Amino acid sequence: MNTRKIALFSLLIAFGSVLYIIETFIPFPAPIPGGRWGFSNITILLALQFCNYKDILFFSVLKNSIGSLLTGRFATVGYLMGISGLIVSSLIMLFLFKRKGKFGLLSISITGAAVNNFVQLIIAAFLIVKNYNVLMLYPYYLIIGSISAVANALIVVFIYERTGKEIWKI
Amino acid sequence: MKLFGKFDIILYLIIFTLLFGLVFFRNNPGDIKVYIDGNLYMVISLTKDDIYHVEDFLSFEVNNSKVRVIESTCPDKLCVKTGWINTPGIPIVCVPNKTMIIIESKDSEMDLITQ
Numbered sequence: 001m002n003t004r005k006i007a008l009f010s011l012l013i014a015f016g017s018v019l020y021i022i023e024t025f026i027p028f029p030a031p032i033p034g035g036r037w038g039f040s041n042i043t044i045l046l047a048l049q050f051c052n053y054k055d056i057l058f059f060s061v062l063k064n065s066i067g068s069l070l071t072g073r074f075a076t077v078g079y080l081m082g083i084s085g086l087i088v089s090s091l092i093m094l095f096l097f098k099r100k101g102k103f104g105l106l107s108i109s110i111t112g113a114a115v116n117n118f119v120q121l122i123i124a125a126f127l128i129v130k131n132y133n134v135l136m137l138y139p140y141y142l143i144i145g146s147i148s149a150v151a152n153a154l155i156v157v158f159i160y161e162r163t164g165k166e167i168w169k170i
Numbered sequence: 171m172k173l174f175g176k177f178d179i180i181l182y183l184i185i186f187t188l189l190f191g192l193v194f195f196r197n198n199p200g201d202i203k204v205y206i207d208g209n210l211y212m213v214i215s216l217t218k219d220d221i222y223h224v225e226d227f228l229s230f231e232v233n234n235s236k237v238r239v240i241e242s243t244c245p246d247k248l249c250v251k252t253g254w255i256n257t258p259g260i261p262i263v264c265v266p267n268k269t270m271i272i273i274e275s276k277d278s279e280m281d282l283i284t285q
Contacts, residue, residue, distance in 0.1 A: 105171060143189075
């Protein structure tokens with residue numbers, strides 16, 4: 001870990017945690033348990049460029065933990081669902097991102113959202129409500145998750161265009 | 171950082187198959203079942219209109235083959251905001267109370283798995 005990496009990490013984690021809090025103020029259209037827009041995943045998409053697998057794991061755990069400490073959701077069932085979904089989806093997103101140029105950011109973002117929601121529902125089905133029928137809610141999660149995933153990908157591309165390449169190099 | 175790549179279509183196809191596969195998987199409505207922490211708490215006929223209570227933390231109403239939660243002790247009240255449900259398989263879930271209300275499908279194999 002060099003100084004530049006520490007600075008970038010703390011910047012993005014702070015950004016992500018603040019987005020995590022602001023996200024709770026935005027009304028969520030569908031009344032489903034644990035539902036949230038997922039705009040704080042903008043920072044995960046930005047972090048993909050300079051992270052390896054260990055870094056992204058570290059990053060997603062910290063982002064979600066600090067964000068949920070500040071919103072008062074830490075160590076609740078919603079936190080368990082959120083963090084497990086985020087870990088799996090960020091690892092898969094990084095795997096897709098490392099295949100140079102084969103997958104665009106839009107598809108990586110949508111896949112990340114889909115995987116995130118799927119893992120959350122699996123956790124809910126097996127550990128919390130203990131019933132497989134919860135998985136039938138998946139289409140609702142998928143549609144709403146895709147909307148915010150498209151927005152995330154566009155925002156990240158705009159940010160990247162404005163800032164230039166140099167900031168994101170370690 | 172590019173928005174599109176060569177093999178994007180593969181990912182989109184996987185996701186859309188999942189979506190449509192789940193949307194068109196529906197059955198005829200059967201009984202209403204209430205689960206607490208994964209255990210079956212009660213079974214009610216969909217045709218009996220009444221207001222029912224689950225322990226002391228949740229109450230729900232059955233009316234005209236539809237179900238809704240009227241009152242709950244959870245902080246978010248997501249189960250109340252879900253409103254009426256009448257589709258088998260789509261549950262009302264209250265995560266803080268670990269409660270799930272679902273209209274079972276009449277002739278599905280799911281009954282064997284969910285115990």
